[in-house]
Amino acid sequence: xxxxxxxxxxxxxxxxxxxxxxxxxxxxxxxxxxxxxxxxxxxxxxxxxxxxxxxxxxxxxxxxxxxxxxxxxxxxxxxxxxxxxxxxxxxxxxxxxxxxxxxxxxxxxxxxxxxxxxxxxxxxxxxxxxxxxxxxxxxxxxxxxxxxxxxxxxxxxxxxxxxxxxxxxxxxxxxxxxxxxxxxxxxxxxxxxxxxxxxxxxxxxxxxxxxxxxxxxxxxxxxxxxxxxxxxxxxxxxxxxxxxxxxxxxxxxxxxxxxxxxxxxxxxxxxxxxxxxxxxxxxxxxxxxxxxxxxxxxxxxxxxxxxxxxxxxxxxxxxxxxxxxxxxxxxxxxxxxxxxxxxxxxxxxxxxxxxxxxxxxxxxxxxxxxxxxxxxxxxxxxxxxxxxxxxxxxxxxxxxxxxxxxxxxxxxxxxxxxxxxxxxxxxxxxxxxxxxxxxxxxxxxxxxxxxxxxxxxxxxxxxxxxxxxxxxxxxx
Amino acid sequence: xxxxxxxxxxxxxxxxxxxxxxxxxxxxxxxxxxxxxxxxxxxxxxxxxxxxxxxxxxxxxxxxxxxxxxxxxxxxxxxxxxxxxxxxxxxxxxxxxxxxxxxxxxxxxxxxxxxxxxxxxxxxxxxxxxxxxxxxxxxxxxxxxxxxxxxxxxxxxxxxxxxxxxxxxxxxxxxxxxxxxxxxxxxxxxxxxxxxxxxxxxxxxxxxxxxxxxxxxxxxxxxxxxxxxxxxxxxxxxxxxxxxxxxxxxxxxxxxxxxxxxxxxxxxxxxxxxxxxxxxxxxxxxxxxxxxxxxxxxxxxxxxxxxxxxxxxxxxxxxxxxxxxxxxxx
Numbered sequence: 001x002x003x004x005x006x007x008x009x010x011x012x013x014x015x016x017x018x019x020x021x022x023x024x025x026x027x028x029x030x031x032x033x034x035x036x037x038x039x040x041x042x043x044x045x046x047x048x049x050x051x052x053x054x055x056x057x058x059x060x061x062x063x064x065x066x067x068x069x070x071x072x073x074x075x076x077x078x079x080x081x082x083x084x085x086x087x088x089x090x091x092x093x094x095x096x097x098x099x100x101x102x103x104x105x106x107x108x109x110x111x112x113x114x115x116x117x118x119x120x121x122x123x124x125x126x127x128x129x130x131x132x133x134x135x136x137x138x139x140x141x142x143x144x145x146x147x148x149x150x151x152x153x154x155x156x157x158x159x160x161x162x163x164x165x166x167x168x169x170x171x172x173x174x175x176x177x178x179x180x181x182x183x184x185x186x187x188x189x190x191x192x193x194x195x196x197x198x199x200x201x202x203x204x205x206x207x208x209x210x211x212x213x214x215x216x217x218x219x220x221x222x223x224x225x226x227x228x229x230x231x232x233x234x235x236x237x238x239x240x241x242x243x244x245x246x247x248x249x250x251x252x253x254x255x256x257x258x259x260x261x262x263x264x265x266x267x268x269x270x271x272x273x274x275x276x277x278x279x280x281x282x283x284x285x286x287x288x289x290x291x292x293x294x295x296x297x298x299x300x301x302x303x304x305x306x307x308x309x310x311x312x313x314x315x316x317x318x319x320x321x322x323x324x325x326x327x328x329x330x331x332x333x334x335x336x337x338x339x340x341x342x343x344x345x346x347x348x349x350x351x352x353x354x355x356x357x358x359x360x361x362x363x364x365x366x367x368x369x370x371x372x373x374x375x376x377x378x379x380x381x382x383x384x385x386x387x388x389x390x391x392x393x394x395x396x397x398x399x400x401x402x403x404x405x406x407x408x409x410x411x412x413x414x415x416x417x418x419x420x421x422x423x424x425x426x427x428x429x430x431x432x433x434x435x436x437x438x439x440x441x442x443x444x445x446x447x448x449x450x451x452x453x454x455x456x457x458x459x460x461x462x463x464x465x466x467x468x469x470x471x472x473x474x475x476x
Numbered sequence: 477x478x479x480x481x482x483x484x485x486x487x488x489x490x491x492x493x494x495x496x497x498x499x500x501x502x503x504x505x506x507x508x509x510x511x512x513x514x515x516x517x518x519x520x521x522x523x524x525x526x527x528x529x530x531x532x533x534x535x536x537x538x539x540x541x542x543x544x545x546x547x548x549x550x551x552x553x554x555x556x557x558x559x560x561x562x563x564x565x566x567x568x569x570x571x572x573x574x575x576x577x578x579x580x581x582x583x584x585x586x587x588x589x590x591x592x593x594x595x596x597x598x599x600x601x602x603x604x605x606x607x608x609x610x611x612x613x614x615x616x617x618x619x620x621x622x623x624x625x626x627x628x629x630x631x632x633x634x635x636x637x638x639x640x641x642x643x644x645x646x647x648x649x650x651x652x653x654x655x656x657x658x659x660x661x662x663x664x665x666x667x668x669x670x671x672x673x674x675x676x677x678x679x680x681x682x683x684x685x686x687x688x689x690x691x692x693x694x695x696x697x698x699x700x701x702x703x704x705x706x707x708x709x710x711x712x713x714x715x716x717x718x719x720x721x722x723x724x725x726x727x728x729x730x731x732x733x734x735x736x737x738x739x740x741x742x743x744x745x746x747x748x749x750x751x752x753x754x755x756x757x758x759x760x761x762x763x764x765x766x767x768x769x770x771x772x773x774x775x776x777x778x779x780x781x782x783x784x785x786x787x788x789x790x791x792x793x794x795x796x797x798x799x800x801x802x803x804x805x806x
Contacts, residue, residue, distance in 0.1 A: 175490075413665065454502070462510075462660055
């Protein structure tokens with residue numbers, strides 16, 4: 001039951017009605033049952049993986065909740081180890097033994113969204129280890145934290161304490177809540193079915209056989225992929241946040257107009273898949289640094305985090321291979337280089353501060369950051385490392401001819417349509433960068449406000465591509 | 477002043493339940509208006525699909541209707557209806573559709589009986605259309621065809637029947653009722669579609685690879701009798717329905733190149749079951765599949781080109797359509 005399916009259009013209001021209509025004490029069980037039902041709609045057997053992760057998290061968590069318990073460290077590592085072992089078995093084992101030519105395949109496959117609730121469970125155990133009882137979540141709330149249906153497929157990765165605090169409150173149903181939820185869902189759907197799913201077939205065609213694709217098509221496909229993956233993932237997150245808000249539960253923002261980032265650091269920490277970046281920061285980067293870390297250790301920790309992130313992506317998605325590792329390593333190198341150049345960047349920013357050139361500098365920085373990320377996307381999207389190298393090499397070779405080619409290239413109506421979608425998205429995002437469109441519309445007269453939302457709804461009806469495309473990050 | 481006005485707007489912008497209801501009602505009204513416009517355009521757009529053709533021909537009796545999948549479409553492009561009318565005065569309406577099997581054609585035949593009360597029906601047999609759901613229920617669910625199916629109460633009833641009794645996805649009915657595919661065409665940039673009519677004047681260069689690829693496309697899961705049983709039952713019902721309405725039916729296998737014939741799986745059990753179905757309905761089968769074995773008569777692996785249709789008409793069809801066999805053909 002994808003967010004873009006007719007089934008979800010029925011399921012979501014039905015569950016919301018039930019949750020609001022039933023007495024407060026029935027709310028948590030209803031939400032847990034609805035979440036399990038939602039997840040089971042992708043396959044009843046998936047509940048086994050979810051059940052295993054939940055059992056480990058709850059069992060180890062109970063032990064960690066007792067501050068006086070002996071060997072709390074052992075309980076933490078046993079819990080985290082069990083979850084990582086399950087992740088290995090479901091995501092990596094078969095690919096690894098097949099690569100080694102060993103006849104030891106398990107025949108297991110990770111269910112949709114496995115990584116997301118596995119990461120949530122690891123965070124839950126680590127937080128329980130650090131805060132013990134102060135974490136405050138009950139087993140029912142912890143189960144919902146793992147299984148909460150708006151976020152189970154692709155996050156955001158929530159933390160136990162704020163999530164449980166929201167569940168403990170008694171939310172009030174009011175029109176603004178419903179309107180806000182619906183607005184987020186509509187905007188997420190626009191990003192997903194209007195932008196991402198229309199871009200996807202073009203990108204798929206070009207990347208299917210990069211050795212034979214026209215370099216201009218590869219270049220356009222790479223640009224389009226940057227927006228496809230952004231709209232696919234951030235669209236999912238908006239729908240997830242809107243769906244959750246309908247129940248009075250706020251989820252974290254995971255994206256903030258990522259391609260307007262003026263540095264690789266802010267791209268990862270403040271704009272792209274923020275909840276995962278924070279997870280890596282809290283549960284990998286900081287433990288790697290320890291209490292007193294020198295510069296070399298910082299650089300090494302950055303590289304470890306990004307390579308691990310690449311390996312995490314390599315489990316599924318656009319094929320299994322070293323391409324994802326290269327993608328992660330490239331971003332790690334960018335961040336290390338940026339860190340190394342930080343004093344010069346700071347000096348330049350100080351010199352430009354207050355002058356009109358500061359804005360030009362910001363725009364140029366955003367363009368550079370976008371293109372650095374774009375290069376890394378090639379290795380993310382390509383079917384493997386060799387395909388990625390082929391794409392990069394063919395685009396690179398064609399670059400000198402590009403200015404002349406742009407003039408005489410036989411662009412089609414499809415190129416125009418897709419470019420218009422990207423331009424429309426960028427315009428909306430640029431407008432949002434100063435003030436949210438939702439707030440702008442809220443201050444506008446009703447006719448204009450409604451016209452804006454009707455335009456979004458009719459974009460869904462008229463140019464949305466409703467063909468049941470799954471969300472890319474569901475596969476992780 | 478402007479701040480004051482903006483604050484007033486902000487106050488008014490606080491949604492109320494009534495406001496949300498009004499907004500939703502406004503959207504539904506706009507959607508309905510757009511759907512009506514789209515519906516009007518589909519009904520007026522002409523004759524791409526069988527149900528559009530039937531709407532356009534409604535009320536005018538037809539001497540012949542032609543049912544079947546893509547093999548029958550060249551008859552239209554080669555102007556067989558015009559030649560038949562000139563030669564014999566009989567009016568022919570071609571209602572074939574690419575990849576449409578007996579289930580889809582049963583719906584078309586039902587609609588044709590209401591709209592044009594055909595005296596005779598020529599069913600152009602494409603064996604592949606019996607062996608896969610995609611050519612039957614799948615075609616009814618196909619948004620590309622729903623987009624070209626004008627909204628009519630009689631068609632709603634047929635589609636609802638197919639949902640109820642034939643396992644057609646209810647979403648197809650919902651799509652049809654809401655006109656969604658007419659507003660949102662599923663193929664915005666059809667890059668690699670079947671060229672069909674555009675290639676009609678060409679001559680195909682025979683290619684084993686192309687024939688093999690075509691077979692894989694037409695028979696994705698092979699050709700076992702068990703796969704064909706539901707479509708055979710639909711075919712029997714179709715023949716029965718036409719027969720009981722007084723429409724005389726002739727089933728025809730159109731010519732295909734030898735390479736295609738040789739590659740097509742035609743399991744004897746299927747042939748026997750088909751014969752039994754035809755015998756039970758008292759419907760003759762005219763097999764012209766080997767009648768034109770010259771590559772120059774085809775524009776692709778298995779479809780007649782203009783020269784092929786003209787040769788077929790002159791050598792076989794004119795006579796067949798003027799004086800169709802009563803019970804047995806050959």
